Amino acid sequence: MKPVTLKEIADQLNISVTTVSKALKDYPDISKKTKALVKELAQTLNYKPNAFAVNLRTKESKTIGLIIPEIVHHFFSSVIKGIVAQAEKKGYLVIILQSNESYELEKKQIQLLLRQRVDGILISLANGTADYNHLTDVLAQDKPLVMFDKIAKLVKCSKVIIDDRKAAYVATQHLIDTGCKRIAHFRGALLPQNSIDRFLGYKKALLDNNMPYDPSLVYICECGDNSFEEGKMNARQLLKDHKDVDGIFINTDLVAIGAITEFNEQGVKIPEDIAVVGFSNWFMSSVISPSLTTIDQPGYEMGKAAFKQLYKEMQQVKNKEAIVYKDIVLETGLIKRQSTKEVLLGEV
Amino acid sequence: MKPVTLKEIADQLNISVTTVSKALKDYPDISKKTKALVKELAQTLNYKPNAFAVNLRTKESKTIGLIIPEIVHHFFSSVIKGIVAQAEKKGYLVIILQSNESYELEKKQIQLLLRQRVDGILISLANGTADYNHLTDVLAQDKPLVMFDKIAKLVKCSKVIIDDRKAAYVATQHLIDTGCKRIAHFRGALLPQNSIDRFLGYKKALLDNNMPYDPSLVYICECGDNSFEEGKMNARQLLKDHKDVDGIFINTDLVAIGAITEFNEQGVKIPEDIAVVGFSNWFMSSVISPSLTTIDQPGYEMGKAAFKQLYKEMQQVKNKEAIVYKDIVLETGLIKRQSTKEVLLGEV
DNA sequence: GTTCATTTCGAAATCGTTTTCGTTAATCAA
């Protein structure tokens, strides 16, 4: 019933615990005969080293913590999958926690993970997080911390991101290239870096094309939950406020889908009356009608890259080297679908 | 740099480690004065008990394992969220692993979790899993194991499920009530219990309504990945094989969405020519056009219930009581949307 | 037969807590 220990194996073979331990780890000072004996018995008894004991000695937990704002989310669940897959390959287990976009929770969870003595932490920040003491705490303990997607530029640690600004620029440029003259932007919440960068990309694209930037065309959502309803609401408001808008660049696919639904219901033609570009390439976007032109945001790869970087840093800590921080920027692409028109050839 | 230990606190206060430990845990044989001193110093030094040491002593890890076939999946990510939320409330951490629908991986992961000495395991079986020795291994160690959604009826442990059979019956009955005369079924893979039960519900509904059961109308997919493409493929095949089918009950929403997409592309009218009912109520289903009538499968609640049951059993083990297994069946509901017609009133 | 090297094993310390069982000193009753 009780798990088998080294001692039990030792007793059964009339040798010491030391010898058993060494035999299992192929120490050179143990004879081949005893090694064989030990390994066989360990096998038949189904011996599994007690992770706590090992970790206590070696100061390694082979475990990392992962904090994300929301689990039920196409992009984030892809990231989780990438992380978990990569971690398992390297023999690491992943403890997952959801911050619910709450700063307070996030802080508590970091403490939890530190107490659990995880070897490293992967985090995508909550929208509400503006103070970074809980993060610098981690770094002060020489514990690797890698931020991904929703990051804080000010914190000195590795980051895995996409170039939100550039991607937003490309998205907006596509609207312009397909003939849109007056382009709105749904930017979601105010704070997170992504929101800021995407907005800046949108703005720059306008200016680079000698189109006026009109703040009243930028819809901010205090709630900032990037929801389907947010999209519907904003779309409804837009139709009231600005009849002349013929293109929208939207922060997140889900919001874009909300907007499209509203437009569909109100009989607004997409892309003829209004063209729409989303962001993230949720699976859903390929399936709705009209299908959504969007920016591909590689969640799985991001998770993979984030873990790889964390792993590198964990190795550095292990070898008592200094941690080398790195900013990793993943490529994105524009996925053209039905919600935008064809690119004009003659003009421009 | 190194984490603070009891010993450091003890040294600073010139008392013993024992006293520090007791003071922090409010033992009655420590004076109020020392307690105050200890607690204060612990606070300022930011002391966090070493989880390994604690676990090694107490034989409790306050950690559970979770194995699911696929993380990027609306239903499963809802389940994860329910589990993680509930676990955190009770002070448990969740280690998440993805079996990728592979029996071999599932087996390895169980071993991993046992070695990690988790206090309990939550699992939704891989499609390929037909042998249950790895599961009975867990139970033999008196370690609580709760299965959810994709279960093995033969394994003696607690299970959290929905009544797939009944739900499928309701779905099929709805097609019949809305006037469908010849109803097909896309059942996905052959093996998993859900697939079987949903098929049986479908069949029973037909028979109870004196409609012939025609095996050629049941589409099985060897690949069994419940994918969008599977839906498109099956739909294409169906249109070739059976021009007279006017309703389909489909195993999973995603497959149903694939089918709908194919029908849309081929100009088949939904629900006039063919009515469609899905299963699971993915968010997507409310958003596509036409929106999909489906069965609501409460993922979050299932996760919550699964953890609650696991928690109960972990308490039982702690109190050296016998584990009481329980089958928990969650309610489902039919969500009527545009992919099926209105219920006929006059007839039947 | 002595010396030295090599092979093979074990004793013991250690990781950081928890908990049992004493021990000491102070207090109180008689």
Next chain:
DNA sequence: TTGATTAACGAAAACGATTTCGAAATGAAC
């Protein structure tokens, strides 16, 4: 004064593994 009681603390043994440092046994070399 003596004995019993109580309050407050500590020594030490776990938990299960790892690793350092020796020790014993064997063989080789002279």
